[in-house]
Amino acid sequence: MDFKHIKENEEKSVSEKKEKVSSDYWRQKYHIQGIVGLINDPNGFSQFKGKYHMFYQWNPLKTDHTAKYWGHSVSGDLLHWERKKTALRPETVYSKNGVYSGSGLTINDKLYLFYTGNVKDEKGNRDSYQCIAISEDGENFERIEPVITNQPEGYTRHIRDPKVWEKDGIYYMIIGIQNDDLKGKAALFSSENIYDWKFLGEIAGADKGKLGKFGYMWECPDYFQLKDEKTSEIKDILVACPQGLEAQGDLYNNVFQSGYFIGKMDYKKPEFIIENDFIELDRGHDFYAPQSMEDDKGRRLMIGWMGVPEQEDYPTVKNEWLHCLTLPRELKLKNGKLYQVPIEEMETIRGEKSEFSGSVKGEKEIGKGTVYELKAEFSDISSDFGLKLRVGENSETVLKFDYNEKKFILDRSSGEQPDKSLRKVYLGDIKTLELDIFVDNSSVEVFINGGEEVFSSRIFPEKGADKITVFSENGINVKIEKWEWK
Numbered sequence: 223m224d225f226k227h228i229k230e231n232e233e234k235s236v237s238e239k240k241e242k243v244s245s246d247y248w249r250q251k252y253h254i255q256g257i258v259g260l261i262n263d264p265n266g267f268s269q270f271k272g273k274y275h276m277f278y279q280w281n282p283l284k285t286d287h288t289a290k291y292w293g294h295s296v297s298g299d300l301l302h303w304e305r306k307k308t309a310l311r312p313e314t315v316y317s318k319n320g321v322y323s324g325s326g327l328t329i330n331d332k333l334y335l336f337y338t339g340n341v342k343d344e345k346g347n348r349d350s351y352q353c354i355a356i357s358e359d360g361e362n363f364e365r366i367e368p369v370i371t372n373q374p375e376g377y378t379r380h381i382r383d384p385k386v387w388e389k390d391g392i393y394y395m396i397i398g399i400q401n402d403d404l405k406g407k408a409a410l411f412s413s414e415n416i417y418d419w420k421f422l423g424e425i426a427g428a429d430k431g432k433l434g435k436f437g438y439m440w441e442c443p444d445y446f447q448l449k450d451e452k453t454s455e456i457k458d459i460l461v462a463c464p465q466g467l468e469a470q471g472d473l474y475n476n477v478f479q480s481g482y483f484i485g486k487m488d489y490k491k492p493e494f495i496i497e498n499d500f501i502e503l504d505r506g507h508d509f510y511a512p513q514s515m516e517d518d519k520g521r522r523l524m525i526g527w528m529g530v531p532e533q534e535d536y537p538t539v540k541n542e543w544l545h546c547l548t549l550p551r552e553l554k555l556k557n558g559k560l561y562q563v564p565i566e567e568m569e570t571i572r573g574e575k576s577e578f579s580g581s582v583k584g585e586k587e588i589g590k591g592t593v594y595e596l597k598a599e600f601s602d603i604s605s606d607f608g609l610k611l612r613v614g615e616n617s618e619t620v621l622k623f624d625y626n627e628k629k630f631i632l633d634r635s636s637g638e639q640p641d642k643s644l645r646k647v648y649l650g651d652i653k654t655l656e657l658d659i660f661v662d663n664s665s666v667e668v669f670i671n672g673g674e675e676v677f678s679s680r681i682f683p684e685k686g687a688d689k690i691t692v693f694s695e696n697g698i699n700v701k702i703e704k705w706e707w708k
């Protein structure tokens with residue numbers, strides 16, 4: 223097979239479209255995005271020779287999911303990313319219909335990538351190959367394909383998204399898989415030498431343990447440990463993206479979900495013993511397929527795709543690009559609950575500061591901005607209140623606490639995306655509310671009460687929409703600090 227055209231087509235598409243893309247006022251300032259085309263899952267999130275490496279699913283040709291490459295960016299601070307040459311292209315026999323998602327791990331001074339080679343024949347039959355790529359310089363990769371061919375017995379060819387870690391000299395791989403009864407699962411493999419992998423069994427999934435009906439396929443599983451900051455207990459965390467959960471009130475409103483279980487990993491059995499219910503990681507419109515890594519400061523960092531599958535109708539498509547990744551967040555466990563907090567590096571991009579404090583009844587403009595961080599502390603809560611961001615003639619993004627429903631609501635319905643639905647989370651009887659909000663040219667990320675809940679959503683305000691207002695029905699006390707981004 224001749225794959226020469228794969229790289230040529232990519233380069234042609236990039237050179238033809240990149241000017242149009244870069245002139246779009248919705249282009250992000252501090253979020254990883256494709257130079258052209260569509261991006262989706264973060265891949266291979268790792269640290270290598272002192273730098274953070276992020277790869278991502280990338281279709282350089284179109285704003286749809288028909289071709290998948292691994293784009294590559296490198297950063298010293300997780301905020302300023304330098305685009306590197308394309309790491310992996312669908313230019314091999316074992317990946318010709320897509321270099322699908324996977325992870326990264328530094329082993330003996332080499333960067334290893336683990337990914338799924340997707341192959342389809344003319345009838346649409348699928349082969350899934352788990353593969354490895356190795357780099358000594360962090361930029362050029364030697365591919366070893368495949369190390370696992372298709373599925374173990376009892377499963378379908380939906381097997382993808384390997385996440386690899388090392389424990390006591392053994393390598394483990396967790397991978398999304400579907401069984402013959404069309405139930406989504408997470409499977410565990412092990413290897414002593416990184417090349418020969420043994421199927422140990424499924425560790426969690428629909429119709430297993432305490433889970434009943436729970437999706438027809440699990441994508442992008444992740445596994446890690448966190449020490450509880452309050453109890454000092456070490457807990458195992460399993461992240462998964464089950465496809466096929468039905469919406470239940472405010473839960474599971476996106477096309478597919480990503481969330482976590484806390485529990486205990488039994489490597490011998492093997493089983494992930496689930497102790498809690500599935501909790502969605504993010505309450506916003508645009509969050510899927512997150513990936514985590516532990517950095518050399520001992521932090522568990524997570525970045526998600528700020529987008530969801532099957533939603534390709536965002537207004538940036540007319541400018542030849544679609545989707546981005548979220549800002550990085552740090553994960554912490556406190557009293558058995560996962561908190562997601564903005565990384566401390568966010569403070570390094572704080573520029574000019576403005577403040578407001580006082581009582582607001584009705585609606586009051588308190589500042590302006592398009593790319594910034596805003597911290598707000600509300601107290602004396604006795605009615606509906608909130609903030610409006612990116613307010614223009616025709617659009618606004620509303621962050622509101624509904625006093626009767628006791629819910630926090632994100633309303634981006636006036637923006638230029640076709641999806642007008644709201645996202646909500648129940649907060650209960652609150653005395654105060656703390657928000658840490660990150661606004662980029664076409665996104666908002668809201669961390670509530672020190673990271674107890676997070677909302678990540680793309681927003682598409684009209685050009686120049688920059689007013690910030692505070693509103694309340696009966697009056698609210700508010701203290702605001704805002705920093706323009708440098």
Ligand code: FRU
Pocket residue numbers: 262263279290322323324338382383441442510511531
């Ligand atoms: C999740 C996903 C993965 C797959 C990749 C393909 O968004 O469907 O399961 O590897 O995207 O781009």
